[in-house]
Amino acid sequence: MSRISDLFKSKPHVINVGIESFKDDLLQQGAEVIHLEWTPPGRGNPALIAALDKFESPELMEKIEAANRLAVERIINSQPVLIGYDQAINCVPGMTKTTILHAGPPITWDKMNGPMKGAVTGAIVFEGLAKDVEEAAKLAASGEITFSPCHEHNCVGSMAGVTSASMFMHIVENKTYGNIAYTNLSEQLAKILRMGANDQSVIDRLIWMRDVFGPILRDAMKLNPNGIDLRLMLSQALHMGDECHNRNVAGTTLLIQALTPYILQTDYTIEQKKEVFDFVASSDYFSGPTWMAMAKCALDAAHGIENSTIVTTMARNGVEFGIRVSGMPGNTWFTGPAQKVIGPMFAGYKPEDSGLDIGDSAITETYGFGGFAMATAPAIVALVGGTVEDAIGFSTRMKEITTTENSNITIPLLDFMGLPTGIDVRKVIQTGIMPVINTAIAHKDAGIGMIGAGITYPPVEAFEKAMLALSENIQ
Amino acid sequence: MLVQALIKPNTYFDSVSLMSLSTKANQIEEVEQAIIAMGTEMNKEVMKNVGLLTPEVEVAGASDLIIVVKAATDELCETAFKKINELFTKKNSGKKGTNDIKYSTISSAAGSNPEANLAIIAVNGAYAAREAKKALENDLHVMMFSDNVSIEDEIELKRFAHEKGLFMMGPDCGTAIIGNTALCFANAVRKGNIGIVGASGTGSQEVSVRIHEFGFGISQLIGTGGRDLKEEVGGIMMLDGIQALEDDEETKVIVVISKPPAPSVEEKVLAKIKTCKKPVVVWFVGGNEEKIIAAGAHFAKMSKEAALKAVLLAGADESKLNKRALNIPLIEEVRTKLTSEQKYVRGLFSGGTLADEAMHAAMEKFDNVYSNIQRNPEYRLKDRYTSQEHTFIDFGDDEYTQGKPHPMIDPSTRLARFVQEAKDPSVGAIVMDFVIGYGAHEDPVGAFLPAIIEAKQQAEQEGRHLEIIGYVLGTELDPQNYQEQIDKLLAAGVTHASSMQNAGLLAREFVVKGE
Numbered sequence: 001m002s003r004i005s006d007l008f009k010s011k012p013h014v015i016n017v018g019i020e021s022f023k024d025d026l027l028q029q030g031a032e033v034i035h036l037e038w039t040p041p042g043r044g045n046p047a048l049i050a051a052l053d054k055f056e057s058p059e060l061m062e063k064i065e066a067a068n069r070l071a072v073e074r075i076i077n078s079q080p081v082l083i084g085y086d087q088a089i090n091c092v093p094g095m096t097k098t099t100i101l102h103a104g105p106p107i108t109w110d111k112m113n114g115p116m117k118g119a120v121t122g123a124i125v126f127e128g129l130a131k132d133v134e135e136a137a138k139l140a141a142s143g144e145i146t147f148s149p150c151h152e153h154n155c156v157g158s159m160a161g162v163t164s165a166s167m168f169m170h171i172v173e174n175k176t177y178g179n180i181a182y183t184n185l186s187e188q189l190a191k192i193l194r195m196g197a198n199d200q201s202v203i204d205r206l207i208w209m210r211d212v213f214g215p216i217l218r219d220a221m222k223l224n225p226n227g228i229d230l231r232l233m234l235s236q237a238l239h240m241g242d243e244c245h246n247r248n249v250a251g252t253t254l255l256i257q258a259l260t261p262y263i264l265q266t267d268y269t270i271e272q273k274k275e276v277f278d279f280v281a282s283s284d285y286f287s288g289p290t291w292m293a294m295a296k297c298a299l300d301a302a303h304g305i306e307n308s309t310i311v312t313t314m315a316r317n318g319v320e321f322g323i324r325v326s327g328m329p330g331n332t333w334f335t336g337p338a339q340k341v342i343g344p345m346f347a348g349y350k351p352e353d354s355g356l357d358i359g360d361s362a363i364t365e366t367y368g369f370g371g372f373a374m375a376t377a378p379a380i381v382a383l384v385g386g387t388v389e390d391a392i393g394f395s396t397r398m399k400e401i402t403t404t405e406n407s408n409i410t411i412p413l414l415d416f417m418g419l420p421t422g423i424d425v426r427k428v429i430q431t432g433i434m435p436v437i438n439t440a441i442a443h444k445d446a447g448i449g450m451i452g453a454g455i456t457y458p459p460v461e462a463f464e465k466a467m468l469a470l471s472e473n474i475q
Numbered sequence: 476m477l478v479q480a481l482i483k484p485n486t487y488f489d490s491v492s493l494m495s496l497s498t499k500a501n502q503i504e505e506v507e508q509a510i511i512a513m514g515t516e517m518n519k520e521v522m523k524n525v526g527l528l529t530p531e532v533e534v535a536g537a538s539d540l541i542i543v544v545k546a547a548t549d550e551l552c553e554t555a556f557k558k559i560n561e562l563f564t565k566k567n568s569g570k571k572g573t574n575d576i577k578y579s580t581i582s583s584a585a586g587s588n589p590e591a592n593l594a595i596i597a598v599n600g601a602y603a604a605r606e607a608k609k610a611l612e613n614d615l616h617v618m619m620f621s622d623n624v625s626i627e628d629e630i631e632l633k634r635f636a637h638e639k640g641l642f643m644m645g646p647d648c649g650t651a652i653i654g655n656t657a658l659c660f661a662n663a664v665r666k667g668n669i670g671i672v673g674a675s676g677t678g679s680q681e682v683s684v685r686i687h688e689f690g691f692g693i694s695q696l697i698g699t700g701g702r703d704l705k706e707e708v709g710g711i712m713m714l715d716g717i718q719a720l721e722d723d724e725e726t727k728v729i730v731v732i733s734k735p736p737a738p739s740v741e742e743k744v745l746a747k748i749k750t751c752k753k754p755v756v757v758w759f760v761g762g763n764e765e766k767i768i769a770a771g772a773h774f775a776k777m778s779k780e781a782a783l784k785a786v787l788l789a790g791a792d793e794s795k796l797n798k799r800a801l802n803i804p805l806i807e808e809v810r811t812k813l814t815s816e817q818k819y820v821r822g823l824f825s826g827g828t829l830a831d832e833a834m835h836a837a838m839e840k841f842d843n844v845y846s847n848i849q850r851n852p853e854y855r856l857k858d859r860y861t862s863q864e865h866t867f868i869d870f871g872d873d874e875y876t877q878g879k880p881h882p883m884i885d886p887s888t889r890l891a892r893f894v895q896e897a898k899d900p901s902v903g904a905i906v907m908d909f910v911i912g913y914g915a916h917e918d919p920v921g922a923f924l925p926a927i928i929e930a931k932q933q934a935e936q937e938g939r940h941l942e943i944i945g946y947v948l949g950t951e952l953d954p955q956n957y958q959e960q961i962d963k964l965l966a967a968g969v970t971h972a973s974s975m976q977n978a979g980l981l982a983r984e985f986v987v988k989g990e
Contacts, residue, residue: 003616003639004641004719005722006592007592007616007642007653007654008653008695010590011654012653012654012656012658013591013592014591014594014595015578015584015595016597017596017606018595018597018621019597025657025954028954029655029656034584034588036580036584037578038580038606040602044601044602049605249489282517284490343494344497345494345497346494347510348508382491382495396577399583431580432579
């Protein structure tokens with residue numbers, strides 16, 4: 001009876017679930033109250049509640065918890081190292097001259113949205129497979145181009161994610177688990193292929209990146225035998241005020257600083273080297289893709305663990321949002337409709353100009369930074385509502401749906417709390433809290449490019465489908 | 476249209492802040508179009524594309540802040556610049572942040588707040604058991620306010636709670652006072668040395684309020700749940716509650732409240748009481764006196780009697796108590812006002828046990844007493860919308876609350892019924908409770924007042940006296956104004972009863988004929 005006498009002797013400290021006025025009554029009496037932000041689990045869907053209940057049986061719970069511990073351990077212990085740069089055709093598994101990789105879950109040409117079609121046709125022109133975008137569109141529709149998700153080729157691609165054979169890729173090796181991840185180079189910001197723009201200036205930039213920028217980076221990294229430890233660098237960048245999805249000022253500085261000695265040692269002309277530095281300096285975004293490959297490299301190591309309910313991929317193709325879950329191995333995608341992105345926009349653009357959420361960049365949130373680490377980046381709190389409190393709220397809230405904190409990468413402002421790590425499908429369904437993603441906004445039409453940035457969430461359907469599949473799968 | 480630019484040299488803002496400022500600037504009334512951006516080549520190109528490039532902008536550098544405004548006149552441009560400047564200086568200090576950590580699950584809230592000791596569950600019944608289980612798993616006592624929880628779930632939860640030495644209060648009895656703090660529906664009463672274990676919500680409220688009125692107080696009030704003394708549940712919480720109060724040093728006297736328990740459970744409870752070292756007062760609405768006395772407990776037939784016995788056992792000096800005896804002259808007076816046709820009582824209650832108590836008072840004198848909560852099916856209302864002879868209705872019963880809040884919060888169903896009953900020429904007296912306290916309506920009497928006044932006038936026009944008895948369940952410490960509630964009743968010509976017991980007895984006596 002000691003718990004009861006404890007209760008009688010102390011003032012009630014109440015967790016209030018449901019009717020909010022009870023909270024006010026308790027506060028009025030001087031009691032301590034925590035009012036839960038409660039919603040019916042699984043949006044009240046009996047099948048989802050049954051799945052949650054099933055997973056709470058002691059035997060299954062133990063299995064799942066053990067699998068999830070292993071999954072987050074692999075995410076946290078992964079040590080992704082940038083080991084080089086090369087053209088996609090030379091390194092990306094399954095790449096051919098007529099393959100176009102794209103962001104998000106699988107999608108066919110006829111279903112692609114404006115920005116993705118713009119990027120695909122631009123890439124076809126860039127590869128010399130068509131003389132102009134009109135001809136490229138015909139080729140894309142002809143069935144002669146192989147479309148495939150970046151994620152199914154160990155790659156990630158920001159925004160449209162369009163990656164073609166001769167584009168230069170980051171090569172990131174997981175020193176702990178041996179797997180490799182790839183992503184292409186930053187075109188920097190605004191009117192660029194990944195945002196759906198495809199005019200001559202875009203193609204010209206891609207050509208320069210293929211002929212000058214890429215080769216210099218490739219040759220520079222050949223001179224660096226140890227590679228660049230990206231996890232360490234990410235951790236530093238977060239401490240310098242980046243969240244490394246929308247703010248990459250510090251990360252870019254750190255990355256180019258690490259590359260510079262090797263770039264200087266290459267045989268290119270001073271003029272060409274200066275072009276590289278000018279290009280990197282033209283936008284803060286240079287390191288953006290690098291962090292995505294880093295996250296992909298760690299999360300791939302956690303994919304395919306039996307009984308695990310940890311999310312290993314969140315990606316969008318502009319039409320559908322797809323997730324992959326560790327316990328559903330291979331390329332099993334669970335999808336729902338891509339959502340709008342809400343946030344500040346460049347002058348002259350209105351919300352109705354926005355394309356729907358697109359890109360593999362949500363891999364950063366899947367790992368635990370980006371929107372999950374907003375509290376590290378007070379400089380860009382405008383993205384999340386304008387106050388530092390809001391930013392902190394986003395980071396602390398994500399702990400409700402994640403498994404652990406990543407002690408390797410911390411947020412100083414939150415007493416060095418580790419990144420919320422290991423999104424658990426069960427927790428998302430239980431709480432109704434969706435992972436928060438901060439991301440760029442592309443114009444809905446092909447050929448225009450970036451028009452803003454803001455916040456979005458995955459569609460709940462993707463998680464619901466994953467939950468039901470896991471419930472079938474975990475016995 | 477005019478385009479004007481303002482350049483702030485060497486003024487840096489990051490691109491996200493600038494996007495946000497631009498968005499706000501474009502919402503300014505005077506502004507046709509505005510761009511706020513650093514003077515980079517890229518931004519200057521954007522401005523050129525939308526026709527906002529001025530000579531000043533053209534020569535601005537990458538570290539200069541550019542504000543360009545398109546507006547109808549010079550004056551409007553000036554106003555716009557002024558408002559944009561305000562945007563730069565405006566801080567978000569007034570905005571409510573998310574500084575308080577928010578939790579979505581009991582586990583996370585309990586995990587981060589180890590001092591939490593109790594969970595109140597007031598969610599839809601379909602989810603309530605699940606949440607209660609989580610709370611118990613996290614070593615929290617539970618007050619289950621939700622209704623529509625299955626008895627199987629209740630049994631499982633209570634067994635689990637019992638094993639862990641935790642309280643699982645409720646469901647279907649949303650009353651408790653723990654550590655002088657009212658939970659859910661309860662009244663503000665003095666702290667004292669009388670402990671209550673009650674399977675009845677308003678019954679427990681009533682006794683606590685009477686004890687307070689007698690000048691005594693409550694140590695703890697444990698609401699066990701309305702079904703706790705059913706055969707299936709077996710009185711798990713009642714037994715634990717009695718034990719807890721026996722162990723509690725602050726508690727000197729224990730009051731046990733319930734509707735008549737299942738016989739096997741009654742036996743268990745009375746056996747428990749028999750071994751209890753503290754005096755126990757038992758009020759089982761309509762219960763058997765002999766068995767209770769045999770268990771060494773003090774028998775109370777009605778609520779005020781239960782409170783009275785408790786305070787006497789707690790050391791009250793009976794000669795100093797105001798027992799508020801029934802007003803006999805008033806009974807005589809009302810009887811003469813009622814016609815021979817006006818034979819029936821209609822009791823319209825928001826509190827279940829209050830309805831039950833008034834009904835039992837009537838049943839002592841009449842055999843034609845009908846109700847939706849009658850245990851004898853012969854006297855159960857055939858149609859819940861139509862009264863028969865003496866009728867007592869508990870509007871808190873599930874059949875009246877489908878898709879609606881409890882009548883202690885939402886008076887609408889009971890109000891409509893009142894209007895109907897007031898028109899019935901066979902009705903002599905309408906008796907109603909008005910429950911105040913935590914959780915209850917902010918002005919329950921006020922909600923009825925217009926209807927009461929109108930009904931009285933209507934009856935008068937028809938040449939009959941309509942006797943309305945009102946009882947306000949509450950104390951002067953409750954958040955609502957207790958005295959004001961009573962004053963409103965009196966001003967409308969309602970007879971105010973000082974307790975539920977008296978309300979039931981008065982209603983019964985008013986309509987007795989030919990004694």
